[in-house]
Amino acid sequence: xSNYHEPVLLQACINGLNLQPGxxxxxxxxxxxxxxxxxxxxxxxGRLFGFDQDADAKVNAQAIGDSRLTFVASNFRNIKRxxxxxxxxxxxxxxxxxxxxxxxxxTPERGFSxxxxxxxxxxxxxNADRTAAQVVNEYSEADLHRILGMxxxxxxxxxxxxxxxxxxxxxxxxxxNDLKAALQRFAPRGKENKYFAQVFQALRIEVNEELQALExxxxxxxDILKPGGRLVVMSYHSLEDRLVKNFINKGxxxxxxxxxxxGNDLKPLxxxxxxxxxxxxxxxxxxxxxxxxxxxxxxxx
Ligand SMILES: C[S@@+](CC[C@H](N)C(=O)[O-])C[C@H]1O[C@@H](n2cnc3c(N)ncnc32)[C@H](O)[C@@H]1O
Numbered sequence: 001x002s003n004y005h006e007p008v009l010l011q012a013c014i015n016g017l018n019l020q021p022g023x024x025x026x027x028x029x030x031x032x033x034x035x036x037x038x039x040x041x042x043x044x045x046g047r048l049f050g051f052d053q054d055a056d057a058k059v060n061a062q063a064i065g066d067s068r069l070t071f072v073a074s075n076f077r078n079i080k081r082x083x084x085x086x087x088x089x090x091x092x093x094x095x096x097x098x099x100x101x102x103x104x105x106x107t108p109e110r111g112f113s114x115x116x117x118x119x120x121x122x123x124x125x126x127n128a129d130r131t132a133a134q135v136v137n138e139y140s141e142a143d144l145h146r147i148l149g150m151x152x153x154x155x156x157x158x159x160x161x162x163x164x165x166x167x168x169x170x171x172x173x174x175x176x177n178d179l180k181a182a183l184q185r186f187a188p189r190g191k192e193n194k195y196f197a198q199v200f201q202a203l204r205i206e207v208n209e210e211l212q213a214l215e216x217x218x219x220x221x222x223d224i225l226k227p228g229g230r231l232v233v234m235s236y237h238s239l240e241d242r243l244v245k246n247f248i249n250k251g252x253x254x255x256x257x258x259x260x261x262x263g264n265d266l267k268p269l270x271x272x273x274x275x276x277x278x279x280x281x282x283x284x285x286x287x288x289x290x291x292x293x294x295x296x297x298x299x300x301x
Contacts, residue, residue: 005101007034008290012277016232016297023092028076031101033060051076053125077216093230114196117177122207132203136173141165152202218247222268225300234295241294248298269298
């Protein structure tokens with residue numbers, strides 16, 4: 001399990017949750033359970049729910065074997081429904097550590113990594129319908145352009161989308177190597193790894209509807225946090241961080257905060273930290289995944 005995933009900004013996340021020993025907490029991205037273990041260490045009594053849509057994560061929850069932990073094998077976009085099912089309608093804190101785990105990226109057959117040849121899969125939930133191969137082979141050129149540009153932030157997204165459409169007209173792109181071969185000519189010389197990492201990130205975000213799931217989750221947070229309860233979110237992509245920041249600061253994803261008749265802000269959360277917390281150079285040296293992490297903490301009003 002120590003190889004499954006090294007938790008990022010562990011102490012800052014734990015501090016951010018402001019743990020009450022008897023409280024009820026939710027780790028919506030359980031993964032290897034690194035953050036969850038520390039939450040359990042600090043609880044005396046209390047309760048923890050761990051969500052993950054990847055069946056591999058369940059094994060880690062079983063290995064912890066703590067009766068205070070309930071593992072929920074579901075997308076966190078269903079959080080409110082499951083908490084109601086478990087009679088924990090309101091909780092004291094919620095932690096999210098978004099994106100994929102080291103385990104997922106290091107497992108060749110999952111297709112997340114540019115380093116191994118495998119089927120173009122990239123599903124976090126192995127039972128989901130849509131794979132990366134479907135996105136690459138079936139999406140319109142305009143949609144591929146949008147996905148590569150917005151989610152991958154590659155500068156030649158239009159050219160790359162057109163190259164994919166022309167390559168797939170000869171034969172379907174089924175594997176990681178098929179995809180890389182179709183785009184090889186367009187990858188900036190000497191920066192191929194970064195380029196392919198951005199292309200893969202874009203496809204992964206689309207396959208797993210990561211931004212939609214995050215929005216749906218955030219919209220449920222005001223209902224499921226007790227007053228004074230904490231929301232702690234770690235994101236690794238600027239679009240995710242923007243959604244989290246806007247929701248915390250404005251109570252919505254776009255536009256300005258609503259005001260009441262007296263000019264007071266109408267929003268359910270209050271930011272605890274003025275700026276997002278980032279990892280120190282030491283942590284980044286030990287755990288490169290921490291490099292792009294941005295941690296935001298908010299309290300329910
Ligand atoms: C960065 S890892 C979390 C690692 C964990 N904090 C640890 O210390 O081991 C993210 C995990 O969240 C899961 N995940 C991502 N999006 C999800 C979603 N919408 N619903 C449920 N699980 C999700 C992934 O399957 C992955 O296991």
